Amino acid sequence: MSTTESTPDQVETEVVIDPNAVSLTINGKTVAARKGELIIAAADRTSDFIPRFCYHPRMKPVGMCRQCLVEVEGPRGPMMVVSCMTPVAEGQVVHTETEQVKKAQEGILELLLANHPLDCPVCDKGGECPLQDQAFSHGPGESRYVEEKRHYEKPIAISDLVFLDRERCILCDRCTRFASEVAGDPLISFTHRGNNTQVLTFPDEPFASYFSGNTVQICPVGALTAKPYRFKARPWDLEETESTCTSCSVGCSTVIQSSRDQVLRFQGHDNDGANWGWLCDRGRFNFESINSDDRFTTPLVKEDASLVPTSWAKALEVAARTIRLAMSSQGANSVAILGGARLANEDARAWAMLASKLGITLHDAQLDDGLSTEVFNLPQATINDATSATTVILLGPDLKEELPVLYLRLRDAATKNRTRIIEFTTKASGLTRYAWKSLNYEPGAQVAAVNAALNDPEIAGQMRKGNVVVVLGRANLAESSDFTAQAYNAIAAAYPAVTVLPVLRRGNIRGAAAAGLTAGDNARNILTAASEGHIECLILLGADPLSDVPDLDLARRALASARNVIAVDTFPTASTLRADVVLPAAAYAERGGTTTNLEGHVLPLSQKITARGTSRPDWMIATELAEQLGADIGVESLNDLTAKDATPQVQQALSVAGSSAPERNSYDLRLVVSRKMYDNAVSTVTSPSLAHLSIGAGIYLNPRDIERLGASVGKDVKVSTSSKSVILTLHADETVLKGTAWVPFNQPGTDIRELLNADDLIVDVRVENLS
Amino acid sequence: MSRLTDANIAIAYEIIGRYPRPKSALIPILHLAQEQDGYVAEDAMKHIAELVGVTPAEVFGTASFYEMFKFEPVGKYLLNICGTMSCALMGAEELMHHAEKRLGIKAGSTTPDGLITLEHAECQAACTEAPCLQVNYRYRFKMTPADLDTLIDDLAAGKLSDEIPSHGVLATVRQRIPAERGVGAVAPEKVNESPEWLDGKSAL
Ligand code: SF4
Ligand code: SF4
Ligand code: FES
Ligand code: FES
Numbered sequence: 001m002s003t004t005e006s007t008p009d010q011v012e013t014e015v016v017i018d019p020n021a022v023s024l025t026i027n028g029k030t031v032a033a034r035k036g037e038l039i040i041a042a043a044d045r046t047s048d049f050i051p052r053f054c055y056h057p058r059m060k061p062v063g064m065c066r067q068c069l070v071e072v073e074g075p076r077g078p079m080m081v082v083s084c085m086t087p088v089a090e091g092q093v094v095h096t097e098t099e100q101v102k103k104a105q106e107g108i109l110e111l112l113l114a115n116h117p118l119d120c121p122v123c124d125k126g127g128e129c130p131l132q133d134q135a136f137s138h139g140p141g142e143s144r145y146v147e148e149k150r151h152y153e154k155p156i157a158i159s160d161l162v163f164l165d166r167e168r169c170i171l172c173d174r175c176t177r178f179a180s181e182v183a184g185d186p187l188i189s190f191t192h193r194g195n196n197t198q199v200l201t202f203p204d205e206p207f208a209s210y211f212s213g214n215t216v217q218i219c220p221v222g223a224l225t226a227k228p229y230r231f232k233a234r235p236w237d238l239e240e241t242e243s244t245c246t247s248c249s250v251g252c253s254t255v256i257q258s259s260r261d262q263v264l265r266f267q268g269h270d271n272d273g274a275n276w277g278w279l280c281d282r283g284r285f286n287f288e289s290i291n292s293d294d295r296f297t298t299p300l301v302k303e304d305a306s307l308v309p310t311s312w313a314k315a316l317e318v319a320a321r322t323i324r325l326a327m328s329s330q331g332a333n334s335v336a337i338l339g340g341a342r343l344a345n346e347d348a349r350a351w352a353m354l355a356s357k358l359g360i361t362l363h364d365a366q367l368d369d370g371l372s373t374e375v376f377n378l379p380q381a382t383i384n385d386a387t388s389a390t391t392v393i394l395l396g397p398d399l400k401e402e403l404p405v406l407y408l409r410l411r412d413a414a415t416k417n418r419t420r421i422i423e424f425t426t427k428a429s430g431l432t433r434y435a436w437k438s439l440n441y442e443p444g445a446q447v448a449a450v451n452a453a454l455n456d457p458e459i460a461g462q463m464r465k466g467n468v469v470v471v472l473g474r475a476n477l478a479e480s481s482d483f484t485a486q487a488y489n490a491i492a493a494a495y496p497a498v499t500v501l502p503v504l505r506r507g508n509i510r511g512a513a514a515a516g517l518t519a520g521d522n523a524r525n526i527l528t529a530a531s532e533g534h535i536e537c538l539i540l541l542g543a544d545p546l547s548d549v550p551d552l553d554l555a556r557r558a559l560a561s562a563r564n565v566i567a568v569d570t571f572p573t574a575s576t577l578r579a580d581v582v583l584p585a586a587a588y589a590e591r592g593g594t595t596t597n598l599e600g601h602v603l604p605l606s607q608k609i610t611a612r613g614t615s616r617p618d619w620m621i622a623t624e625l626a627e628q629l630g631a632d633i634g635v636e637s638l639n640d641l642t643a644k645d646a647t648p649q650v651q652q653a654l655s656v657a658g659s660s661a662p663e664r665n666s667y668d669l670r671l672v673v674s675r676k677m678y679d680n681a682v683s684t685v686t687s688p689s690l691a692h693l694s695i696g697a698g699i700y701l702n703p704r705d706i707e708r709l710g711a712s713v714g715k716d717v718k719v720s721t722s723s724k725s726v727i728l729t730l731h732a733d734e735t736v737l738k739g740t741a742w743v744p745f746n747q748p749g750t751d752i753r754e755l756l757n758a759d760d761l762i763v764d765v766r767v768e769n770l771s
Numbered sequence: 772m773s774r775l776t777d778a779n780i781a782i783a784y785e786i787i788g789r790y791p792r793p794k795s796a797l798i799p800i801l802h803l804a805q806e807q808d809g810y811v812a813e814d815a816m817k818h819i820a821e822l823v824g825v826t827p828a829e830v831f832g833t834a835s836f837y838e839m840f841k842f843e844p845v846g847k848y849l850l851n852i853c854g855t856m857s858c859a860l861m862g863a864e865e866l867m868h869h870a871e872k873r874l875g876i877k878a879g880s881t882t883p884d885g886l887i888t889l890e891h892a893e894c895q896a897a898c899t900e901a902p903c904l905q906v907n908y909r910y911r912f913k914m915t916p917a918d919l920d921t922l923i924d925d926l927a928a929g930k931l932s933d934e935i936p937s938h939g940v941l942a943t944v945r946q947r948i949p950a951e952r953g954v955g956a957v958a959p960e961k962v963n964e965s966p967e968w969l970d971g972k973s974a975l
Contacts, residue, residue, distance in 0.1 A: 180829075186828060187828050189826075189833075190832050191831055191832045191835040192835045193835070200832075201828050202816070202817075202826070202827035202831050204813070205827055
């Protein structure tokens with residue numbers, strides 16, 4: 001900044017010189033950069049594109065492909081360097097378009113193409129292929145290579161979802177780097193290095209990473225393709241729009257791509273605050289469920305014990321009559337709403353408006369499987385706050401299974417030594433390997449474990465070093481959430497400055513809470529009221545209590561005793577079978593609006609295709625129902641449902657009941673029930689590529705407990721509480737804490753929920769051999 | 772075939788103990804596995820992966836770089852006949868034909884009794900002694916077809932077992948480094964200061 005005359009009323013400010021600022025010139029233009037930045041990254045901020053294959057801004061550079069050579073002036077004249085490995089320097093003079101550089105670019109491309117099959121016409125990548133594009137823009141135009149090319153069997157499956165064509169591979173190391181550096185699943189590697197270098201898995205160990213789809217997206221050629229998209233479309237036929245994944249609450253930015261009104265692919269989009277371009281395979285590939293034939297396409301009403309198709313007018317009329325009748329005979333307290341966490345913000349708001357207009361106070365968007373939404377009122381942290389915190393305390397579920405991309409972000413923070421993770425868990429989680437301390441506790445003893453840790457001088461020292469973020473969620477569905485709340489309160493009491501990243505997993509639970517759908521009574525009380533015959537009309541908003549409520553018996557009794565059930569949903573579920581009226585809702589990508597991620601950020605949801613059949617967005621259904629009921633909620637379009645900024649309440653601690661767990665009888669094992677990434681979730685089972693990836697029902701014990709029981713792995717065992725029992729296959733897992741038993745939730749096979757009772761603080765089970 | 776035997780696990784731990792990071796012991800333990808089975812079995816690679824804390828894919832990625840690690844069963848003796856320039860000029864091709872006929876197998880395969888695997892090799896850096904070959908990497912120089920017959924007879928009769936151990940055995944005497952003579956290197960991630968020469972880099 002040049003000194004100019006300062007006007008008298010201007011306060012003289014000291015010019016702060018940023019010690020990390022670097023200035024260089026690229027093709028004669030001055031570029032401002034930061035110390036440590038790479039030339040290629042600085043050039044990306046100018047209009048001069050440097051071709052590249054192996055460089056990816058979210059991974060460590062390796063200088064593998066040499067396509068990014070540029071000239072840098074040095075004391076002995078210009079020098080060729082790879083711009084993806086060379087950091088910027090003050091006064092550096094870079095040229096990216098000289099004769100010398102052109103010659104290098106052409107030479108490298110000729111070499112890369114020497115063994116490349118050039119089967120673009122039958123390659124999925126053709127049309128969006130960096131190799132194709134850059135061969136065109138920076139290549140020599142012809143090849144001098146006439147010899148036979150390398151041949152490999154094409155393609156081979158390296159996992160259930162990903163295929164590899166080794167002939168097309170240019171050995172850029174992006175997929176292998178992603179696998180080890182980003183996902184932490186180094187299941188693919190360069191093998192037979194030398195003239196036959198090729199990416200391979202170990203012979204019988206597939207690339208079964210939860211994040212495998214990212215390698216397909218970042219492969220700069222068509223070597224890696226994903227089963228759900230292979231041969232489905234050509235890139236130039238795809239239309240796309242930005243949106244947000246709602247399969248969990250991380251809120252990954254996506255691009256929805258469709259052709260002929262059918263969604264064909266989701267791609268990750270780089271969002272600095274959330275997903276850094278990555279998606280988990282579940283979020284990436286469950287677009288298949290949108291196209292499923294199982295979808296509801298028309299409204300249904302119950303006639304003679306079966307659901308038959310009908311018109312919207314009729315269905316809405318029946319629904320309205322049901323509600324009106326309930327209200328007039330038993331009052332507003334005989335109508336209850338469950339669900340809403342899968343809806344867009346606008347949908348949730350419309351339903352909340354309808355509920356308040358009608359005076360319905362019995363509503364909850366969770367199904368007794370999360371934590372109190374009070375967690376949103378605690379002092380909040382963002383994902384970036386957590387990944388830059390000195391200490392992160394994990395007091396919640398296995399993030400790799402439930403909020404997969406948040407796992408990637410925290411793993412990154414921990415492996416790059418920015419953040420120390422202190423984890424409280426009952427068995428090894430995805431982050432255990434990267435945690436500074438992984439502390440085990442038996443269900444019911446979370447508070448004790450947290451208190452012990454707080455009294456540990458080493459841990460206390462660490463926590464005093466800088467800011468602390470608590471990642472707070474529900475770790476165990478067979479344990480009262482009160483223990484987690486107490487554990488959090490203990491931390492907050494000792495360190496009042498902690499902030500919280502709430503990890504309730506359902507896609508838009510935070511939006512539903514903001515809309516007011518959780519402000520009513522809680523799901524457990526609603527279900528209890530229903531089971532006691534107090535509910536005349538139960539409205540389900542994309543909720544399936546029969547599959548999701550931990551206390552299965554309670555859910556069954558509630559749905560059996562609720563006089564009428566109105567289900568608004570996209571798919572038939574166990575609960576919609578019980579419905580008297582089904583109103584088909586538009587699915588993801590069929591409706592626009594916004595969603596709120598776990599941090600509270602409001603993110604866009606885009607409509608890309610027309611809704612299936614006559615299904616319509618939930619807000620419209622709510623509005624039309626309101627009209628039928630003569631309860632005007634003043635909504636004509638989506639715009640009327642935009643959020644009004646509500647001032648968040650702030651509280652320092654969670655409400656607790658102060659429960660304490662009973663002693664465990666030494667013959668029993670304390671039960672842990674938690675989710676895996678692939679389970680019976682509707683969007684998973686209706687996506688053919690994902691449907692078979694669940695691990696299946698089973699019980700996992702510590703090998704020492706198995707030995708003590710004299711049981712054998714792989715055999716069925718009887719698992720019982722004092723009142724009920726189920727049969728499950730026994731597995732060994734040495735990370736399961738001795739004295740506890742782990743059962744994955746909502747898996748194909750025996751339903752563990754038979755043993756869960758909403759009133760139990762903890763569940764102790766006895767495991768016996770079948771005689 | 773198999774995972775490492777208990778005796779070999781003990782040796783593996785001894786080897787791991789010599790390095791700052793367990794992963795660095797990968798190559799010597801692969802040799803150990805090859806010594807045990809005559810080749811590096813898949814199960815052995817999985818076992819090694821567990822021992823040094825990497826994935827089997829990473830073990831295979833590293834191991835498959837090295838020509839001397841075999842991933843299929845190999846005969847007790849691996850016969851490598853050089854076929855590069857000097858040896859080719861001095862009759863390597865004839866030697867190979869003779870070997871194939873005598874053993875009744877093609878280059879790249881193993882005799883049904885599992886005694887000999889015949890392989891074609893590139894220059895063995897003994898060009899002045901062409902044509903030459905190696906039996907389990909032990910040289911035989913200026914070989915004639917008759918010499919080859921004698922060699923095969925001797926191998927079959929067990930006459931050379933002192934000189935040439937079975938395939939995979941690098942040396943008949945195992946090196947033992949007592950702990951106090953180890954380097955005592957610190958794991959690289961525990962090193963906080965840069966070495967002196969690295970600091971000089973900023974001056975560049
Ligand atoms: S498969 Fe694709 S991403 Fe992987 S090394 Fe080959 S070209 Fe690169
Ligand atoms: S982590 Fe969650 S939001 Fe991100 S892609 Fe996976 S399911 Fe979707
Ligand atoms: S992009 Fe720089 S070497 Fe590949
Ligand atoms: S050519 Fe045979 S040893 Fe060199």
